[in-house]
Amino acid sequence: MQKIILTGDRPTGKLHIGHYVGSLKSRLKLQEAGNYDEFFIMIADAQALTDNADNPMKIRSNILNVAMDYLAVGIDPKKVHIFIQSEVSELTELTFYYSNLVTVARLQRNPTVKQEIKLRDFNESIPVGFFNYPISQAADITAFKANIIPVGDDQLPMIEQTREIVRSFNRIYGDTLVEPKELLPDNKACLRLPGIDGNAKMSKSLGNCIYLTDSKEELKQKVFRMYTDPLHIKVEDKGHIEGNTVFTYLDAFSSEADFAKFYPEFKNLEELKKAYQHGGIGDMKLKKFLFEILNQILEPIRQRRKYYENHLEEVYEILKEGTKYAEQIAAKTLEEVKNNMKLNYFKNKQLLEEYQEKFN
Numbered sequence: 286m287q288k289i290i291l292t293g294d295r296p297t298g299k300l301h302i303g304h305y306v307g308s309l310k311s312r313l314k315l316q317e318a319g320n321y322d323e324f325f326i327m328i329a330d331a332q333a334l335t336d337n338a339d340n341p342m343k344i345r346s347n348i349l350n351v352a353m354d355y356l357a358v359g360i361d362p363k364k365v366h367i368f369i370q371s372e373v374s375e376l377t378e379l380t381f382y383y384s385n386l387v388t389v390a391r392l393q394r395n396p397t398v399k400q401e402i403k404l405r406d407f408n409e410s411i412p413v414g415f416f417n418y419p420i421s422q423a424a425d426i427t428a429f430k431a432n433i434i435p436v437g438d439d440q441l442p443m444i445e446q447t448r449e450i451v452r453s454f455n456r457i458y459g460d461t462l463v464e465p466k467e468l469l470p471d472n473k474a475c476l477r478l479p480g481i482d483g484n485a486k487m488s489k490s491l492g493n494c495i496y497l498t499d500s501k502e503e504l505k506q507k508v509f510r511m512y513t514d515p516l517h518i519k520v521e522d523k524g525h526i527e528g529n530t531v532f533t534y535l536d537a538f539s540s541e542a543d544f545a546k547f548y549p550e551f552k553n554l555e556e557l558k559k560a561y562q563h564g565g566i567g568d569m570k571l572k573k574f575l576f577e578i579l580n581q582i583l584e585p586i587r588q589r590r591k592y593y594e595n596h597l598e599e600v601y602e603i604l605k606e607g608t609k610y611a612e613q614i615a616a617k618t619l620e621e622v623k624n625n626m627k628l629n630y631f632k633n634k635q636l637l638e639e640y641q642e643k644f645n
């Protein structure tokens with residue numbers, strides 16, 4: 286069985302460290318392990334339009350930004366095909382055919398869509414395209430016969446929906462599509478990183494994100510503004526870990542090597558947590574430590590990003606090449622899909638011959 290990895294992001298803004306720890310880092314690990322036949326990363330502009338139809342410039346202005354973020358973290362275009370969703374029109378065609386295999390009730394039950402509808406205050410005015418996007422995501426995945434999908438846990442309902450579509454399709458039209466499986470990040474703290482204000486969601490509109498492009502100064506300011514433990518007023522006070530954003534970030538980012546390098550009084554996070562709960566560790570000290578860790582991660586990313594900002598044409602060509610490749614693969618799958626659905630009228634005059642047999 287071939288190993289085909291596919292994942293993607295909506296280009297609605299710059300990527301932040303929640304993306305880094307939740308998905309980009311595991312993509313890098315997969316890339317370096319090299320244990321796959323194909324690896325695709327899709328910039329999901331068509332999906333982003335499903336709830337931004339009135340703001341096409343928002344999507345357009347983030348295409349190269351997201352691509353540069355990928356390249357800056359170390360995604361290597363020689364090992365990974367980066368492509369733009371809307372440029373692979375086969376995906377919309379597949380979506381149309383798959384939509385016959387899904388009921389309205391099934392879409393209404395999708396927990397992620399349900400939550401997003403609430404979040405966006407659509408009420409009764411849900412765009413059909415938005416409502417349908419799980420079907421379009423099934424097209425994204427199956428067009429490449431991808432079977433390994435590295436995503437956050439909020440995407441599980443999409444993968445489940447895709448598996449159902451694959452099963453229905455194969456049952457009705459014969460074995461054609463491949464069932465995908467999600468690949469979740471292994472560190473629980475990475476599943477969803479809160480914003481610096483402790484809000485469960487990092488989002489541009491809340492102004493609580495640390496971006497991959499933040500300068501050292503911006504990073505420092507944000508880390509020092511972070512929400513900690515409101516009951517921990519004096520250094521001697523007993524501190525609380527639960528709901529303390531700095532500790533959530535340390536859970537996600539710190540390693541024993543970081544302790545040895547930046548905080549040698551402690552061997553690991555367990556020891557630091559104990560000491561903090563006991564009292565005697567100031568929040569400033571924690572924040573300084575977290576800043577050093579994050580800055581160490583972001584510094585090489587900033588440098589590579591600078592390079593690509595100065596070589597935009599290279600980024601543009603990478604996307605063009607990746608998209609051309611992706612389109613060829615998707616076209617092959619679409620052809621198989623249509624063949625198996627008996628939609629191949631002009632292929633080898635087959636339809637004509639079938640009629641001739643009947644009438645002659």
Ligand code: TRP
Nearest residue numbers: 291292293294295329332422425
């Ligand atoms: N829905 C994903 C997100 O919002 C983006 C996405 C679109 C995707 N198509 C995909 C992810 C296919 C994995 C596979 O982040």
